[in-house]
Amino acid sequence: MDEPVRTYYGRPVLKEPEWTWEVPWYLFSGGLAGASSGLVLAARLTGHTGLADRVRWVAAAGAGASPILLIMDLGRPRRFLNMLRVFKPTSAMSMGSWLLSAYATAAATSAGLAVWGRLPRLHLLFDGAAGLLGLPFATYTAVLLADSSIPVWHEARGQLPFVFGASAGASAGAAGVLVGPAGQRAPARRLALAGAVAELAAHEVMMRRLAELGRPYEEGDGARFATAAKACTAVGAGLLAADRRRRWASVTGASLVLAGSVCERWSVFRAGFQSAADPAYVVASQRRRLAEREVAGEPA
Amino acid sequence: MAECHPVGFQWVVEAKARGAKMFHVDPRFTRTSALADRHLSLRAGSDIAFLGGLINYVLTHERHFREYVVAYTNAAQIIGDDLRLPDELEGLFSGFDPAKGTYDPDTWQYEGVDVRGSVNMGDLPRDESLTDPRCVFQLLKRHYARYTPEMVERVCGVPPAHFLEVAEALCANSGRERTSAFVYSVGWTQHTVGVQYIRAASILQLLLGNVGRPGGGILALRGHASIQGSTDIPTLYELLPGYLPMPHAHKHKTLADYVHAGTARKGYWHATGAYLVSLLKAWYGDAATAENDFCYGHLPRLTGDHGAYRTALDMLEGLVKGYMLFGQNPAVGSANSRLHRLALGHLDWLVVRDLSEIESATFWRDGPEIETGEARTEEIPTEVFFLPAAAHTEKDGTFTNTQRLLQWHTKAVEPTGDCRSDLWFCYHLGRIIREKLASSSDSKDRAILDLTWDYPTEGDHAEPEADAVLREINGWDSEGSPLPGYLALRDDGSTACGCWIYSGCYAEGINQTARRKPGAEQTWVAPEWAWAWPDNRRILYNRASAAPDGTPWSERKRYVWWDVEAGRWVGEDRPDFVPDRPPDHQPSADARGADALAGTDAFIMQADGKGWLYVPDGLADGPLPTHYEAHESPVDNPLYRQQSNPAREEHPHPLNPSNPSGGGGEPYPFVMTTYRIAEHHTAGGMSRWQERLSELAPEMFVEVHPDLALARGLEAGGWATIVTSRSAIEARVLVTERLAPLAVDGRTIHQVGLPYHWGYGGIAPGESANDLFPIVLDPNVHIQEVKAATCDVLAGRRPRGQALRDLVETHRRRSQP
């Protein structure tokens, strides 16, 4: 921290999250799946059925992986169903669990119906459901992190959803570019590009807002992943934008955007740990808050 | 006190809340200092200089409580004129024999009388104007004249401003309206001048009129939960129950000899005969008759020093065959613990009764000496019997605490497995031995066969009833009905009593020690909470709480006073005086015992009825406390040429060498002190085996100031090796400003702090501070000097195996140029 803060032998004020590797991957898979379902719906509505049929599998895969990752991370996986014991608006994880259940069911069913090939109307209904649920599912994970006491997450609550949303869009678009049939990849490419640019922008805004609290993104794992994310996303987007004829270019570009999206989640995840481990972040942010209130004349 | 008597410390906190001022005098800033109004850091071993300074301050500023001093102390007593004080003899009192290293107290006596004999003290020369150059008061003035604030600073390292703050607060809070108390424990006792430390405090409190009055006194915080009980009904070799001396083989051949020697003419010691005979009746019952001196002949006799330290040294010489350790862990807890471990290895057999398998029971298997190769398991002949003991929670009995309060506790849980109470063990051991000797005609066995050994037992394990033991301690008359108190004791064999000072604890056949009436439901003195010896008195010598004329010194401090109408002493507490003795009473010349007490003789246990500012007899190292350096000190005694207590007990032995003293102390330049921390208990048997406690302080550590750490290259959390001429141990480093270096006699003196709880055993092992200390003792009570010695500190862990001994040797050789 810039101004030295007083601490108790430099020990953390907060506990580091208990979460392990499954969580950042869950953040990614959820975003990818959710946005992909959105892409599927949009594609169908605009008659890009080929694209839709291919991307639906991406969504299904992501929707399938998400709950598994979530359960694996529990201290007591057997009790996963306790998540559905209550419906608790004050708990992003509770709401997320319900959302996940609903969305995953929709995504899975629509994939199932696609195989079966009958009941087209019902199928459209489920594609619609998955698409509409998918979008919030792609962004709620930002609230999951932001609704915590960890400075680098909580203080970025205004930006994190956009970072995640954009990143989700970028990943879904990139996936579409990879799996989409020739001739129908253009929208996916455009989504990937828009997402990538938005992701880079949102991250930048977040860093501005966090100011010195954002330091975890500038040192350690947080920094490593953040730089990787930037690089992949930027170069990937560049390639996607540069040349739409050469397939190798768009394949590499798309893959890089996907990788960038993975790294983005990992950097946010790791930054949270660093931010919790160093009491300076907690004390500094709260001292600043107190000072501001002091100025505003409220009781500090 | 917060560290070691946290529960008792709540009352200090309460006193503070009521406006009391609290000073903490300690080389270290501790948890106690944290709540004190001021902490005074002084050099370990220098308190007599500090207290002497206070005495001098009181005398030079005329702040003493004159009426009190004249009436209740021996201030006016005239001392024989061949007494010489230390400032005349380079630090010695008259009567010292350098060859023997002991004093002859002939020249210390009162003018015209030898207090050692029981003779009339009635009309001794006194000077109540306190001006006679040979009266005690003037002697004090002369003796302490050189203990100025500046000298206090030179010796103790206490800045004059802090010293004067204490002096003023003490004087301002003493007198008619106010009282001050001293609280001490082993920080004051574990010195070669330990007894004189306490004496110095006594002088101060007597001068200020703070003895026998509420809120006054010198409170000795004791140790193990019932250590007070273990001196009242002693585990000490030279005492019988109730502080009756153990008979000496040559001096006390007959009961008459004994009684004569022990009977002061005045006061309650006059009844020594009644106390001892009643004790013998309790032990030998019908076998004890007037014809056979009540089996006086059965009592063991002293032939010399049989203390624990002497005995350990005798083990090394092969003079001790067998040894029973009940609740003691000398392999860790006793000074020069290495010597003790080696000594135990010379026994034929050893019985250890303990809660845990302590180091004293395993030294032969995994002691440090096995690692260094000094001892080899195959070559240690000792047969060790480890017997698991039941803890206090697993048995009925009493604790006697610091304030002489006997509190009954009831078994909470049954002992597990083979654990048995010590009572069970002793009773059944005695029973079996008696069965084996039953047919013996050998006269020496009578001592055991004549014993009354008939305690009722209960339960599957035939546990003797602790209640029955307490009844015996209280005593009974010839009809067998319980005695009301010690005044009922007779020397004609008509009464039996296991401990005269405890008589009354079972008065009226009721276990008085089990009383639990809440404080809120009785007077502030709470006489109905448990039972205090003697006679349920809460404050001793409380006659002194009233003026000579019997009226309270002040309304604020009224406690016990003379009720003119009723013609007796009344008050908040049991008067500690002859109940109907008028204040103006003058005893007749031929009066004896209690009858010989004048109405103002408040100190009823003293041969002259006075509080002793000056001790004409009974101390081995001088009639007045005098500052001597510790046996091992880095500085030369700034007050006298005599460096250390001339009468201290050294025990020269190859295993018990000393560091050089004075002149900087090289190659052991630092002052070393040991102590307890709240987290652990003594030698660890009750804490190093407990996860809950051990995790709070998991490793042996050494406390050093940042400057010392810098000078010796120690890093916080790292390792340091502490070296003395006895041994070297390693400890984790705790760098702290709580152990501030002191400016002493123009030099900076660093002090090194070592908790002494660790040993190699248990779940949180560590090395033992006591490996570093010599066996050097106070001459009066043989207590080890473990509060002040010298050492050196090196960075890093100690070498292993033989290399350890080499390190100690090479370091020691540095002292011989």
Added chain:
Amino acid sequence: MKDLDLQAGTRYGFFTDTSVCIGCKACEVACKEWNQVPGSGFEFTATSYDNTVSLGANTWRHVAFIEQPAIEQPAIQQPAIQQPACEEPACGESVPGAHDFRFLMSSDVCKHCTSAACLEVCPTGAIFTTEFQTIVVQDDICNGCGYCVTACPFGVIERRETDGGAWKCTLCYDRMRGNKMPACAQACPTDSIQFGPLDELRARAERRVEELDSSGVVGARLYGHDEDDGVAGFGAFFLLLDEPEVYGLPPDPVTPTRHLWSMWRTAAAAAGGLAVALAGAFVRSGRG
């Protein structure tokens, strides 16, 4: 030990007056004994006498030790030397904030927040508010999601490695149900830990601060007694002698869920943005 008469519906809690804490750790031990909390491990930390480091799954009471060098007075009361007869030798005014070497000790515990983040974020409902308005984890429901751990502004609650569940102080719910004082409070020799109805404790605490101020103790302040603070007040609040962060406590704790609705709105907006992006992506290519 007389039984208490605790009333359901009344809010009970702790007032921990650190100015009389002697760091004896009886509270830590009593808590572990009564609640059968596993060991915290044997680690010598060399940070004063604190070897249990912090609150956590296996440490529900934690005593902090802080050693503070003196903030010098102008020069120790010279008057005492000149006129030893002066009644109050310590007299002579001191610079505000100045104090001798200080050894601060404080027994920390779960704050039983009025608005308890751990409870609010718990997706399983394992954490609940008792009839005494204390915050308790039901171990048989907790699935170890670890969400409460990231939510607690004080780093109190923690997942236990051995059983995967989240653990913290229960304010001795079982003892309270039996009209018994919490173990730590009962063990505390100096009444540094005071248990009782919260409003009484708050009043007492106010008085105590005034007392300390008037007796010249430096820096006495209450922490967590104010219902307008970020967690709407603590059920277990403190009297500290220095700033909270000195004791390892957050100076301005806030329940993160306070901003939950704005966060949901932002997330919705972001989702909307995503929708727009999708739409945009298909605009230029009509039917393929």
